Amino acid sequence: MNNDWAYSTGINNLKSFPPNTSDYYFTKVNLPHNADAYDGYRRLLHGNKHGDIWYRKILKLTQPNKSRRNFLYFEGVGSYAKIYLNGSLVGEHAxxxxxxxIDVxxxxxxxxxxxxxxxFASHPANIKDLPWVCGGCSDERGFSEGSQPMGIFRPVHLIVTNDVRIEPFGIHAWADxxxxxxxxxxxxxxxxxxLQNRKVEIINRLVDAAGKNIKEVTIQQILKAKDSITILQNNITVHNPNLWSVVKILTCIKLFLLLKKII
Incomplete structure (x- = not known):
């Protein structure tokens, strides 16, 4: 997904989005790409770059299994992003x-x-509604500009899953x-x-650094069509755990979550 992109900074004053890309010149690029060369590194009054960039990629995919779900996962686009697929707006992010x-x-x-x-990646001056923005736009003199990446400055991924999936950042574990x-x-x-109810079986398996199974817990759940649910499995006791330092953080234990069965 990160090779063979193209970008243009010369597309302005559009009457409609997205632009007809055949009317503009695009430069080939691979991701990640940062259009700001960090001209503000000397901490002058205002050195960071601002503006808009269009990125374009042609993607071909053969997928015979029609029950698969397709998601575009962006690790970072600075600072405002609009995503178009085949001429239609499919998502926005600030x-x-x-x-x-984005589910595509x-x-x-x-x-x-x-x-x-x-x-469409937009990084305008004087951003007021986001954290970690350009310090050079601030009225407070002496405020450090820091690094202000502009464009698709982190990788992009196409994620293909079943129609029942663990949501992004959907696993949280903690210990007493x-x-x-x-x-x-x-x-x-x-x-x-x-569009159908599904029965799933979730297995949480804890293993040590050598791969030995320390603990395993299983739970079954019915998921209604188009529904999401958060399942709590608690009171999972591990005897004589390996501890690290005096802060007593569990180590040498990895968490595996398996979506074992879909009915």
């Missing part, structure tokens, strides 16, 4: 240093024909360590993207 995921199932052609993916035992809790967020 905040260059935060990730975002049904909009992404999977029969081997070309898809045109356009990303007490003398010779640790009590573990795990939150898992699932979503059923299909």
């Amino acid at each position: 905040g260059g240093r935060t990730t975002f995921t 199932t049904g909009k992404l052609k999977t029969n081997g024909t070309a898809n045109e993916l356009l990303v 360590v007490q003398n010779d035992k640790a009590i573990l809790s795990i939150n898992t967020t699932l979503k059923n993207y299909s």
